[in-house]
Amino acid sequence: xxxxxxxxxxxxxxxxxGPMLLRGEHVVVDDAGTRHxxxxxxxxxxxCCRSGRLPWCDGTHKVLxxxxxx
Numbered sequence: 001x002x003x004x005x006x007x008x009x010x011x012x013x014x015x016x017x018g019p020m021l022l023r024g025e026h027v028v029v030d031d032a033g034t035r036h037x038x039x040x041x042x043x044x045x046x047x048c049c050r051s052g053r054l055p056w057c058d059g060t061h062k063v064l065x066x067x068x069x070x
Contacts, residue, residue: 017069019044019057030055 011023022028022043028036036055044057047070051058061069 014047017066018047018061020047021045028055 013021013023015021022038022045023041024038026038026043028038028043028045030036031054045055046053046057046060048061048064048068050060050064052060
Protein backbone atom coordinates (compact mmCIF):
# COMPACT_ATOMS: atom_id res chain seq x y z
CA UNK A 1 0.00 0.00 0.00
CA UNK A 2 1.23 3.48 -0.69
CA UNK A 3 0.10 7.05 -0.62
CA UNK A 4 1.56 10.51 -0.55
CA UNK A 5 3.06 11.51 2.77
CA UNK A 6 1.09 14.78 2.61
CA UNK A 7 -2.20 12.95 1.81
CA UNK A 8 -2.36 14.59 -1.63
CA UNK A 9 -3.00 12.58 -4.79
CA UNK A 10 -0.32 10.01 -5.60
CA UNK A 11 1.68 10.33 -8.81
CA UNK A 12 1.98 6.64 -9.73
CA UNK A 13 3.14 4.95 -12.93
CA UNK A 14 2.75 1.18 -13.39
CA UNK A 15 5.50 -0.10 -15.67
CA UNK A 16 4.27 -3.03 -17.80
CA UNK A 17 5.98 -6.17 -16.46
CA GLY A 18 7.95 -4.07 -13.98
CA PRO A 19 7.78 -1.89 -10.89
CA MET A 20 5.43 0.79 -9.70
CA LEU A 21 7.12 4.18 -9.93
CA LEU A 22 6.25 6.77 -7.32
CA ARG A 23 7.14 10.39 -8.02
CA GLY A 24 7.78 12.63 -5.02
CA GLU A 25 7.40 11.91 -1.32
CA HIS A 26 5.24 8.93 -0.37
CA VAL A 27 4.73 6.50 2.49
CA VAL A 28 5.06 2.82 1.52
CA VAL A 29 3.90 0.20 4.02
CA ASP A 30 5.61 -3.20 3.62
CA ASP A 31 4.15 -6.65 4.42
CA ALA A 32 5.40 -6.41 8.01
CA GLY A 33 3.57 -3.11 8.48
CA THR A 34 6.75 -1.03 8.52
CA ARG A 35 6.25 2.45 7.09
CA HIS A 36 8.93 3.74 4.70
CA UNK A 37 8.92 7.40 3.65
CA UNK A 38 10.40 8.02 0.22
CA UNK A 39 12.26 11.22 -0.52
CA UNK A 40 13.77 10.54 -3.94
CA UNK A 41 12.30 12.24 -7.01
CA UNK A 42 11.30 8.75 -8.32
CA UNK A 43 11.15 5.50 -6.32
CA UNK A 44 10.60 2.02 -7.81
CA UNK A 45 8.41 -0.30 -5.74
CA UNK A 46 8.48 -4.05 -6.51
CA UNK A 47 5.33 -5.61 -7.97
CA CYS A 48 6.67 -9.12 -8.70
CA CYS A 49 7.33 -9.81 -4.97
CA ARG A 50 10.69 -11.44 -5.78
CA SER A 51 13.03 -8.52 -5.11
CA GLY A 52 15.83 -9.06 -2.61
CA ARG A 53 15.18 -5.53 -1.35
CA LEU A 54 11.41 -5.55 -0.76
CA PRO A 55 9.48 -3.33 -0.92
CA TRP A 56 11.91 -1.77 -3.43
CA CYS A 57 12.51 -3.05 -6.96
CA ASP A 58 15.94 -4.53 -7.60
CA GLY A 59 15.34 -5.51 -11.24
CA THR A 60 14.55 -9.19 -10.55
CA HIS A 61 11.45 -8.92 -12.77
CA LYS A 62 13.77 -8.67 -15.79
CA VAL A 63 14.89 -12.31 -15.40
CA LEU A 64 11.40 -13.74 -14.82
CA UNK A 65 9.50 -15.43 -17.65
CA UNK A 66 6.84 -13.08 -19.08
CA UNK A 67 3.98 -15.11 -17.54
CA UNK A 68 5.41 -14.49 -14.03
CA UNK A 69 5.82 -10.73 -14.42
CA UNK A 70 3.31 -8.31 -12.91
